[in-house]
Structure formats: structure tokens, C-alpha cells
Amino acid sequence: MxxxxxxxxxxxxxxxxxxxxxxxxxxxxxxxxxxxxxxxSAEPDDPDYFRVNMKPGASLNVRQDPSLKAKKIGSLPAEAQGIVNLGCHVGMPYLEWRNSTTAIRKVETRRKWCNIQYNGMVGWTAGQYLEADRPE
Incomplete structure (x- = not known):
């Protein structure tokens, strides 16, 4: 045994x-x-929707992944609103970023990528060109 x-x-x-x-x-x-x-994923204090913050006539690239080297899958016009926020990669929470000095925001936004949905397109875009928006 x-x-x-x-x-x-x-x-x-x-x-x-x-x-x-x-x-x-x-x-x-x-x-x-x-x-x-x-x-x-969107943080609780992040806006639910964005709008593009660029000069009229400009467009904002949307990429497959959060990288300048990623494949471009589309673009957003400068007047785009109601862009769904699926979440951002950023060094600090949105409210902290929004309440920071201009210098800190500039540094942080260069590192910010946001996963968005707009007119059936889902992808990543540079967060420095987005600002909070309300749904239509």
C-alpha cells in the first residue's frame, strides 16, 4: 500500500x-x-463625448492602434462633434489634466491617445486635439 x-x-x-x-x-x-x-476604458471623470479642437478645414487622423506608426483607418473633420469616448491612455486622470497648468497639459497631451467611435468608425486618435463635448 x-x-x-x-x-x-x-x-x-x-x-x-x-x-x-x-x-x-x-x-x-x-x-x-x-x-x-x-x-x-473611459475613467469615471472623463467626458463621455469629445469634439475635435482644430482649426477649420483641418482633419484629425484616426489610427488602428495608439501610435503614430499605426495604420491610418480614417480621419475626423475639424467640426466633428459627438465622438464617443471609449477610453484614453494618459499620464493623469482627465480632471487633473484639465485643471493643470498649460505647460503640464502640453506635455501630458502629447502622450495621450484616445480610443473613439464616430460614425461607425472605431480607432485611436491623438488626445491633444480633443475636448469634452455633450451628446447631441
């Missing part, structure tokens, strides 16, 4: 070790891939 118990214990230990290995591998892979996944 002790031989059988040792065999079961050895198999159980191997199964636990394998499960731990797979768990650690999965967690590590998820962590390693997380920068490649383009997800964001």
Missing part, C-alpha cells in the same frame, strides 16, 4: 507542478502581450 501511496503522491505532485508551470507561463505571456493589446 505504501508503494501505491508514493506513486499517487508523485503523480499528484507532478500534476500540481505542471498546473503551476502552465499558470505562470500563461500569466507571463499575458503580461508580455498586454502592451500589444489596444484596450482602454
Amino acid at each position: 505504501s508503494h501505491l501511496l508514493q506513486e499517487v503522491t508523485a503523480k499528484s505532485a507532478a500534476a500540481v507542478k505542471s498546473a503551476l508551470y502552465v499558470g505562470v507561463l500563461t500569466a507571463g505571456l499575458g503580461f508580455a502581450l498586454s502592451p500589444l493589446v489596444s484596450t482602454a
